[in-house]
Amino acid sequence: MELLCCEVDPMRRALPDPSLLYDDRVLHNLLTIEERYLPQCSYFKCVQKDIQPFMRRMVATWMLEVCEEQKCEEEVFPLAMNYLDRFLAVVPTRKCHLQLLGAVCMFLASKLKETIPLTAEKLCIYTDNSIKPQELLEWELVVLGKLKWNLAAVTPHDFIEHILRKLPLPKDKLVLIRKHAQTFIALCATGRRTWSSLEILLQIYRINLDFNFAMYPPSMIATGSVGAAICGLQLDDGDRSLSGDSLTDFLAKITSTDVDCLKACQEQIESVLINNLRQVRQQQQSNPSKTVEELDQASTPTDVRDINL
CATH class of the missing domain: 1.10.472.10 (Cyclin-like)
Known part of the structure:
Protein backbone atom coordinates (compact mmCIF):
# COMPACT_ATOMS: atom_id res chain seq x y z
CA MET A 1 0.00 0.00 0.00
CA GLU A 2 1.43 3.35 -1.05
CA LEU A 3 1.73 6.04 1.58
CA LEU A 4 0.91 9.61 0.57
CA CYS A 5 1.58 12.76 2.51
CA CYS A 6 -1.17 15.28 1.86
CA GLU A 7 -0.38 18.01 4.34
CA VAL A 8 -2.13 21.19 3.30
CA ASP A 9 -0.24 23.62 5.50
CA PRO A 10 3.30 22.38 6.28
CA MET A 11 4.23 25.79 7.70
CA ARG A 12 1.80 25.67 10.61
CA ARG A 13 3.05 27.90 13.41
CA ALA A 14 3.13 27.09 17.09
CA LEU A 15 0.44 28.61 19.27
CA PRO A 16 1.41 31.47 21.61
CA ASP A 17 3.02 30.22 24.80
CA PRO A 18 0.86 31.34 27.77
CA SER A 19 3.90 31.10 30.04
CA LEU A 20 5.53 33.89 28.04
CA LEU A 21 2.47 35.87 27.05
CA TYR A 22 0.86 36.14 30.48
CA ASP A 23 4.01 36.72 32.50
CA ASP A 24 4.57 40.45 32.96
CA ARG A 25 8.26 39.82 33.49
CA VAL A 26 8.61 39.11 29.77
CA LEU A 27 7.16 42.51 28.86
CA HIS A 28 9.34 44.16 31.49
CA ASN A 29 12.48 42.53 30.09
CA LEU A 30 11.57 43.59 26.53
CA LEU A 31 11.16 47.18 27.71
CA THR A 32 14.47 47.00 29.54
CA ILE A 33 16.57 45.84 26.59
CA GLU A 34 14.81 47.42 23.60
CA GLU A 35 17.04 50.50 23.46
CA ARG A 36 20.09 48.32 22.91
CA TYR A 37 18.83 47.65 19.39
CA LEU A 38 18.13 51.22 18.28
CA PRO A 39 20.44 52.98 15.79
CA GLN A 40 23.13 54.79 17.73
CA CYS A 41 22.46 58.09 15.98
CA SER A 42 20.49 59.82 13.25
CA TYR A 43 23.01 58.56 10.73
CA PHE A 44 22.04 60.82 7.84
CA LYS A 45 23.45 63.73 9.84
CA CYS A 46 26.68 62.30 11.18
CA VAL A 47 27.63 59.07 9.36
CA GLN A 48 26.24 58.76 5.86
CA LYS A 49 27.46 61.18 3.19
CA ASP A 50 26.41 59.32 0.05
CA ILE A 51 23.01 57.97 1.14
CA GLN A 52 19.90 60.15 1.43
CA PRO A 53 16.58 59.44 3.20
CA PHE A 54 14.71 58.93 -0.08
CA MET A 55 17.17 56.15 -0.97
CA ARG A 56 16.40 54.38 2.29
CA ARG A 57 12.67 54.63 1.49
CA MET A 58 13.23 53.12 -1.96
CA VAL A 59 15.22 50.18 -0.63
CA ALA A 60 12.83 49.67 2.31
CA THR A 61 9.87 49.56 -0.07
CA TRP A 62 11.68 47.03 -2.24
CA MET A 63 12.49 44.93 0.81
CA LEU A 64 8.85 44.96 1.89
CA GLU A 65 7.75 43.88 -1.59
CA VAL A 66 10.18 40.97 -1.57
CA CYS A 67 8.99 39.87 1.87
CA GLU A 68 5.36 40.11 0.79
CA GLU A 69 5.89 38.23 -2.47
CA GLN A 70 7.84 35.49 -0.70
CA LYS A 71 5.19 35.35 2.04
CA CYS A 72 7.79 35.80 4.75
CA GLU A 73 6.87 35.76 8.40
CA GLU A 74 5.67 39.16 9.59
CA GLU A 75 8.72 39.60 11.81
CA VAL A 76 11.22 39.31 8.94
CA PHE A 77 10.76 42.77 7.42
CA PRO A 78 10.97 44.89 10.62
CA LEU A 79 13.91 42.79 11.80
CA ALA A 80 15.71 43.31 8.48
CA MET A 81 15.09 47.06 8.73
CA ASN A 82 16.54 47.01 12.24
CA TYR A 83 19.72 45.43 10.89
CA LEU A 84 19.90 47.94 8.05
CA ASP A 85 19.52 50.98 10.31
CA ARG A 86 22.01 49.69 12.87
CA PHE A 87 24.59 48.99 10.17
CA LEU A 88 24.14 52.39 8.53
CA ALA A 89 24.50 54.05 11.93
CA VAL A 90 28.10 52.81 12.24
CA VAL A 91 29.42 52.21 8.71
CA PRO A 92 29.61 54.88 5.97
CA THR A 93 28.14 53.14 2.93
CA ARG A 94 28.14 53.96 -0.76
CA LYS A 95 24.74 54.27 -2.36
CA CYS A 96 25.63 51.62 -4.93
CA HIS A 97 25.85 49.11 -2.05
CA LEU A 98 22.52 49.99 -0.42
CA GLN A 99 20.41 47.38 -2.21
CA LEU A 100 23.07 44.76 -1.51
CA LEU A 101 22.90 45.71 2.17
CA GLY A 102 19.10 45.42 2.11
CA ALA A 103 19.32 41.96 0.55
CA VAL A 104 21.83 40.83 3.19
CA CYS A 105 19.61 42.11 5.99
CA MET A 106 16.61 40.16 4.62
CA PHE A 107 18.87 37.12 4.25
CA LEU A 108 19.86 37.27 7.91
CA ALA A 109 16.37 38.06 9.22
CA SER A 110 14.80 35.20 7.30
CA LYS A 111 17.40 32.79 8.68
CA LEU A 112 16.40 33.83 12.18
CA LYS A 113 12.62 33.80 11.71
CA GLU A 114 11.76 31.50 8.80
CA THR A 115 11.41 27.72 8.74
CA ILE A 116 12.73 27.81 5.17
CA PRO A 117 14.80 31.00 4.82
CA LEU A 118 15.30 33.01 1.66
CA THR A 119 18.22 31.81 -0.45
CA ALA A 120 21.08 33.96 -1.69
CA GLU A 121 20.27 33.00 -5.27
CA LYS A 122 16.63 34.06 -4.95
CA LEU A 123 17.54 37.42 -3.41
CA CYS A 124 20.00 38.06 -6.24
CA ILE A 125 17.23 37.45 -8.75
CA TYR A 126 15.15 40.13 -7.01
CA THR A 127 17.98 42.59 -7.64
CA ASP A 128 17.77 41.78 -11.36
CA ASN A 129 21.09 39.97 -10.85
CA SER A 130 22.86 43.24 -10.14
CA ILE A 131 24.60 41.43 -7.26
CA LYS A 132 26.08 37.95 -7.16
CA PRO A 133 25.47 35.24 -4.52
CA GLN A 134 29.14 35.23 -3.54
CA GLU A 135 29.05 38.99 -3.03
CA LEU A 136 25.97 38.64 -0.81
CA LEU A 137 27.66 35.92 1.28
CA GLU A 138 30.77 38.05 1.72
CA TRP A 139 28.70 41.01 2.87
CA GLU A 140 26.79 38.74 5.24
CA LEU A 141 29.98 38.30 7.26
CA VAL A 142 30.64 42.05 7.17
CA VAL A 143 27.17 42.88 8.50
CA LEU A 144 27.37 40.17 11.17
CA GLY A 145 30.66 41.59 12.34
CA LYS A 146 29.40 45.18 12.55
CA LEU A 147 26.27 44.03 14.40
CA LYS A 148 28.52 41.95 16.68
CA TRP A 149 26.39 38.90 15.83
CA ASN A 150 23.62 40.37 17.97
CA LEU A 151 20.67 39.47 15.73
CA ALA A 152 17.87 38.73 18.23
CA ALA A 153 16.75 42.35 18.17
CA VAL A 154 13.57 43.60 19.83
CA THR A 155 11.07 44.86 17.25
CA PRO A 156 7.56 46.35 17.55
Whole structure:
Protein backbone atom coordinates (compact mmCIF):
# COMPACT_ATOMS: atom_id res chain seq x y z
CA MET A 1 0.00 0.00 0.00
CA GLU A 2 1.43 3.35 -1.05
CA LEU A 3 1.73 6.04 1.58
CA LEU A 4 0.91 9.61 0.57
CA CYS A 5 1.58 12.76 2.51
CA CYS A 6 -1.17 15.28 1.86
CA GLU A 7 -0.38 18.01 4.34
CA VAL A 8 -2.13 21.19 3.30
CA ASP A 9 -0.24 23.62 5.50
CA PRO A 10 3.30 22.38 6.28
CA MET A 11 4.23 25.79 7.70
CA ARG A 12 1.80 25.67 10.61
CA ARG A 13 3.05 27.90 13.41
CA ALA A 14 3.13 27.09 17.09
CA LEU A 15 0.44 28.61 19.27
CA PRO A 16 1.41 31.47 21.61
CA ASP A 17 3.02 30.22 24.80
CA PRO A 18 0.86 31.34 27.77
CA SER A 19 3.90 31.10 30.04
CA LEU A 20 5.53 33.89 28.04
CA LEU A 21 2.47 35.87 27.05
CA TYR A 22 0.86 36.14 30.48
CA ASP A 23 4.01 36.72 32.50
CA ASP A 24 4.57 40.45 32.96
CA ARG A 25 8.26 39.82 33.49
CA VAL A 26 8.61 39.11 29.77
CA LEU A 27 7.16 42.51 28.86
CA HIS A 28 9.34 44.16 31.49
CA ASN A 29 12.48 42.53 30.09
CA LEU A 30 11.57 43.59 26.53
CA LEU A 31 11.16 47.18 27.71
CA THR A 32 14.47 47.00 29.54
CA ILE A 33 16.57 45.84 26.59
CA GLU A 34 14.81 47.42 23.60
CA GLU A 35 17.04 50.50 23.46
CA ARG A 36 20.09 48.32 22.91
CA TYR A 37 18.83 47.65 19.39
CA LEU A 38 18.13 51.22 18.28
CA PRO A 39 20.44 52.98 15.79
CA GLN A 40 23.13 54.79 17.73
CA CYS A 41 22.46 58.09 15.98
CA SER A 42 20.49 59.82 13.25
CA TYR A 43 23.01 58.56 10.73
CA PHE A 44 22.04 60.82 7.84
CA LYS A 45 23.45 63.73 9.84
CA CYS A 46 26.68 62.30 11.18
CA VAL A 47 27.63 59.07 9.36
CA GLN A 48 26.24 58.76 5.86
CA LYS A 49 27.46 61.18 3.19
CA ASP A 50 26.41 59.32 0.05
CA ILE A 51 23.01 57.97 1.14
CA GLN A 52 19.90 60.15 1.43
CA PRO A 53 16.58 59.44 3.20
CA PHE A 54 14.71 58.93 -0.08
CA MET A 55 17.17 56.15 -0.97
CA ARG A 56 16.40 54.38 2.29
CA ARG A 57 12.67 54.63 1.49
CA MET A 58 13.23 53.12 -1.96
CA VAL A 59 15.22 50.18 -0.63
CA ALA A 60 12.83 49.67 2.31
CA THR A 61 9.87 49.56 -0.07
CA TRP A 62 11.68 47.03 -2.24
CA MET A 63 12.49 44.93 0.81
CA LEU A 64 8.85 44.96 1.89
CA GLU A 65 7.75 43.88 -1.59
CA VAL A 66 10.18 40.97 -1.57
CA CYS A 67 8.99 39.87 1.87
CA GLU A 68 5.36 40.11 0.79
CA GLU A 69 5.89 38.23 -2.47
CA GLN A 70 7.84 35.49 -0.70
CA LYS A 71 5.19 35.35 2.04
CA CYS A 72 7.79 35.80 4.75
CA GLU A 73 6.87 35.76 8.40
CA GLU A 74 5.67 39.16 9.59
CA GLU A 75 8.72 39.60 11.81
CA VAL A 76 11.22 39.31 8.94
CA PHE A 77 10.76 42.77 7.42
CA PRO A 78 10.97 44.89 10.62
CA LEU A 79 13.91 42.79 11.80
CA ALA A 80 15.71 43.31 8.48
CA MET A 81 15.09 47.06 8.73
CA ASN A 82 16.54 47.01 12.24
CA TYR A 83 19.72 45.43 10.89
CA LEU A 84 19.90 47.94 8.05
CA ASP A 85 19.52 50.98 10.31
CA ARG A 86 22.01 49.69 12.87
CA PHE A 87 24.59 48.99 10.17
CA LEU A 88 24.14 52.39 8.53
CA ALA A 89 24.50 54.05 11.93
CA VAL A 90 28.10 52.81 12.24
CA VAL A 91 29.42 52.21 8.71
CA PRO A 92 29.61 54.88 5.97
CA THR A 93 28.14 53.14 2.93
CA ARG A 94 28.14 53.96 -0.76
CA LYS A 95 24.74 54.27 -2.36
CA CYS A 96 25.63 51.62 -4.93
CA HIS A 97 25.85 49.11 -2.05
CA LEU A 98 22.52 49.99 -0.42
CA GLN A 99 20.41 47.38 -2.21
CA LEU A 100 23.07 44.76 -1.51
CA LEU A 101 22.90 45.71 2.17
CA GLY A 102 19.10 45.42 2.11
CA ALA A 103 19.32 41.96 0.55
CA VAL A 104 21.83 40.83 3.19
CA CYS A 105 19.61 42.11 5.99
CA MET A 106 16.61 40.16 4.62
CA PHE A 107 18.87 37.12 4.25
CA LEU A 108 19.86 37.27 7.91
CA ALA A 109 16.37 38.06 9.22
CA SER A 110 14.80 35.20 7.30
CA LYS A 111 17.40 32.79 8.68
CA LEU A 112 16.40 33.83 12.18
CA LYS A 113 12.62 33.80 11.71
CA GLU A 114 11.76 31.50 8.80
CA THR A 115 11.41 27.72 8.74
CA ILE A 116 12.73 27.81 5.17
CA PRO A 117 14.80 31.00 4.82
CA LEU A 118 15.30 33.01 1.66
CA THR A 119 18.22 31.81 -0.45
CA ALA A 120 21.08 33.96 -1.69
CA GLU A 121 20.27 33.00 -5.27
CA LYS A 122 16.63 34.06 -4.95
CA LEU A 123 17.54 37.42 -3.41
CA CYS A 124 20.00 38.06 -6.24
CA ILE A 125 17.23 37.45 -8.75
CA TYR A 126 15.15 40.13 -7.01
CA THR A 127 17.98 42.59 -7.64
CA ASP A 128 17.77 41.78 -11.36
CA ASN A 129 21.09 39.97 -10.85
CA SER A 130 22.86 43.24 -10.14
CA ILE A 131 24.60 41.43 -7.26
CA LYS A 132 26.08 37.95 -7.16
CA PRO A 133 25.47 35.24 -4.52
CA GLN A 134 29.14 35.23 -3.54
CA GLU A 135 29.05 38.99 -3.03
CA LEU A 136 25.97 38.64 -0.81
CA LEU A 137 27.66 35.92 1.28
CA GLU A 138 30.77 38.05 1.72
CA TRP A 139 28.70 41.01 2.87
CA GLU A 140 26.79 38.74 5.24
CA LEU A 141 29.98 38.30 7.26
CA VAL A 142 30.64 42.05 7.17
CA VAL A 143 27.17 42.88 8.50
CA LEU A 144 27.37 40.17 11.17
CA GLY A 145 30.66 41.59 12.34
CA LYS A 146 29.40 45.18 12.55
CA LEU A 147 26.27 44.03 14.40
CA LYS A 148 28.52 41.95 16.68
CA TRP A 149 26.39 38.90 15.83
CA ASN A 150 23.62 40.37 17.97
CA LEU A 151 20.67 39.47 15.73
CA ALA A 152 17.87 38.73 18.23
CA ALA A 153 16.75 42.35 18.17
CA VAL A 154 13.57 43.60 19.83
CA THR A 155 11.07 44.86 17.25
CA PRO A 156 7.56 46.35 17.55
CA HIS A 157 6.06 42.95 16.73
CA ASP A 158 7.38 41.59 20.01
CA PHE A 159 5.07 43.94 21.93
CA ILE A 160 1.84 43.51 19.98
CA GLU A 161 0.52 40.40 21.75
CA HIS A 162 1.47 41.73 25.18
CA ILE A 163 -0.50 44.93 24.50
CA LEU A 164 -3.52 43.20 22.95
CA ARG A 165 -4.00 40.78 25.84
CA LYS A 166 -4.53 43.72 28.18
CA LEU A 167 -7.27 45.33 26.07
CA PRO A 168 -10.86 44.81 27.30
CA LEU A 169 -12.14 43.80 23.86
CA PRO A 170 -13.57 40.55 22.43
CA LYS A 171 -11.33 38.19 20.48
CA ASP A 172 -12.76 39.00 17.03
CA LYS A 173 -11.95 42.68 17.44
CA LEU A 174 -8.48 41.92 18.71
CA VAL A 175 -7.83 40.03 15.46
CA LEU A 176 -8.70 43.16 13.48
CA ILE A 177 -6.54 45.37 15.67
CA ARG A 178 -3.61 42.97 15.36
CA LYS A 179 -3.83 42.98 11.57
CA HIS A 180 -3.97 46.76 11.35
CA ALA A 181 -1.26 47.30 13.95
CA GLN A 182 1.12 45.00 12.05
CA THR A 183 0.45 47.01 8.90
CA PHE A 184 1.15 50.27 10.73
CA ILE A 185 4.49 48.82 11.84
CA ALA A 186 5.44 48.26 8.20
CA LEU A 187 4.32 51.84 7.52
CA CYS A 188 6.71 53.16 10.15
CA ALA A 189 9.61 51.34 8.53
CA THR A 190 9.10 52.12 4.89
CA GLY A 191 6.19 54.46 4.24
CA ARG A 192 4.01 51.83 2.62
CA ARG A 193 0.99 50.30 4.17
CA THR A 194 -2.24 48.45 3.37
CA TRP A 195 -5.44 49.68 4.98
CA SER A 196 -8.69 47.73 5.19
CA SER A 197 -11.92 48.86 6.84
CA LEU A 198 -14.89 46.79 7.99
CA GLU A 199 -16.97 47.69 4.93
CA ILE A 200 -14.64 47.85 1.92
CA LEU A 201 -11.87 45.88 0.28
CA LEU A 202 -8.19 46.63 0.72
CA GLN A 203 -6.97 50.03 -0.42
CA ILE A 204 -3.28 50.64 -0.84
CA TYR A 205 -1.69 53.93 0.13
CA ARG A 206 1.71 55.44 -0.52
CA ILE A 207 3.18 57.36 2.40
CA ASN A 208 6.43 59.33 2.36
CA LEU A 209 7.77 59.15 5.89
CA ASP A 210 10.99 60.63 7.16
CA PHE A 211 13.67 58.86 9.18
CA ASN A 212 12.22 59.87 12.57
CA PHE A 213 10.35 56.59 13.10
CA ALA A 214 13.62 54.64 13.02
CA MET A 215 14.66 56.43 16.22
CA TYR A 216 11.45 55.58 18.12
CA PRO A 217 11.66 52.69 20.62
CA PRO A 218 9.88 49.56 19.33
CA SER A 219 7.44 49.68 22.25
CA MET A 220 6.31 53.18 21.26
CA ILE A 221 5.76 52.21 17.63
CA ALA A 222 3.82 49.12 18.71
CA THR A 223 1.69 51.06 21.20
CA GLY A 224 1.06 53.91 18.75
CA SER A 225 0.12 51.40 16.05
CA VAL A 226 -2.39 49.68 18.31
CA GLY A 227 -3.85 53.06 19.30
CA ALA A 228 -4.13 54.16 15.69
CA ALA A 229 -5.77 50.86 14.77
CA ILE A 230 -8.40 51.15 17.53
CA CYS A 231 -9.18 54.75 16.58
CA GLY A 232 -9.30 53.96 12.87
CA LEU A 233 -11.59 50.98 13.31
CA GLN A 234 -13.73 52.75 15.94
CA LEU A 235 -13.84 49.70 18.19
CA ASP A 236 -14.36 51.40 21.51
CA ASP A 237 -18.03 50.29 21.73
CA GLY A 238 -18.77 53.34 23.83
CA ASP A 239 -16.12 52.39 26.36
CA ARG A 240 -14.64 55.71 27.44
CA SER A 241 -11.41 54.01 28.52
CA LEU A 242 -10.76 53.16 24.85
CA SER A 243 -11.30 56.57 23.29
CA GLY A 244 -9.35 59.80 23.01
CA ASP A 245 -6.92 60.71 25.78
CA SER A 246 -8.19 57.86 27.96
CA LEU A 247 -7.05 55.36 25.34
CA THR A 248 -3.62 57.00 25.12
CA ASP A 249 -3.23 56.95 28.90
CA PHE A 250 -4.34 53.31 29.05
CA LEU A 251 -1.85 52.21 26.38
CA ALA A 252 0.96 54.30 27.83
CA LYS A 253 0.63 52.53 31.18
CA ILE A 254 0.93 49.12 29.53
CA THR A 255 4.36 49.84 28.05
CA SER A 256 5.46 52.55 30.51
CA THR A 257 5.59 55.02 27.63
CA ASP A 258 5.54 58.78 28.08
CA VAL A 259 1.99 59.91 27.29
CA ASP A 260 2.99 62.98 25.29
CA CYS A 261 5.55 61.08 23.22
CA LEU A 262 3.03 58.31 22.54
CA LYS A 263 0.40 60.83 21.52
CA ALA A 264 2.85 62.51 19.14
CA CYS A 265 3.80 59.15 17.60
CA GLN A 266 0.17 58.13 17.07
CA GLU A 267 -0.77 61.52 15.66
CA GLN A 268 2.14 61.36 13.25
CA ILE A 269 0.97 57.98 11.95
CA GLU A 270 -2.61 59.16 11.59
CA SER A 271 -1.71 62.47 9.91
CA VAL A 272 0.44 60.71 7.33
CA LEU A 273 -2.45 58.39 6.54
CA ILE A 274 -4.84 61.29 6.07
CA ASN A 275 -2.43 63.16 3.82
CA ASN A 276 -1.78 60.08 1.74
CA LEU A 277 -5.49 59.33 1.34
CA ARG A 278 -5.86 62.83 -0.09
CA GLN A 279 -3.01 62.16 -2.53
CA VAL A 280 -4.52 58.86 -3.66
CA ARG A 281 -7.89 60.51 -4.32
CA GLN A 282 -6.20 63.25 -6.32
CA GLN A 283 -4.35 60.63 -8.36
CA GLN A 284 -7.60 58.77 -8.98
CA GLN A 285 -9.25 61.95 -10.21
CA SER A 286 -6.39 62.69 -12.58
CA ASN A 287 -6.17 59.03 -13.72
CA PRO A 288 -9.73 57.69 -13.53
CA SER A 289 -8.90 54.68 -15.72
CA LYS A 290 -6.38 53.33 -13.20
CA THR A 291 -7.15 51.39 -10.04
CA VAL A 292 -5.87 52.34 -6.60
CA GLU A 293 -3.45 49.41 -6.76
CA GLU A 294 -2.01 50.59 -10.10
CA LEU A 295 -1.57 54.11 -8.78
CA ASP A 296 0.23 52.79 -5.75
CA GLN A 297 2.60 50.39 -7.50
CA ALA A 298 5.77 50.51 -5.47
CA SER A 299 9.19 50.65 -7.04
CA THR A 300 10.03 47.36 -8.67
CA PRO A 301 13.25 45.65 -7.63
CA THR A 302 15.01 46.91 -10.76
CA ASP A 303 13.95 50.50 -10.00
CA VAL A 304 16.32 50.45 -7.04
CA ARG A 305 19.14 50.58 -9.57
CA ASP A 306 18.27 54.24 -10.03
CA ILE A 307 20.29 55.01 -6.90
CA ASN A 308 23.24 52.90 -8.03
CA LEU A 309 24.80 55.75 -9.96
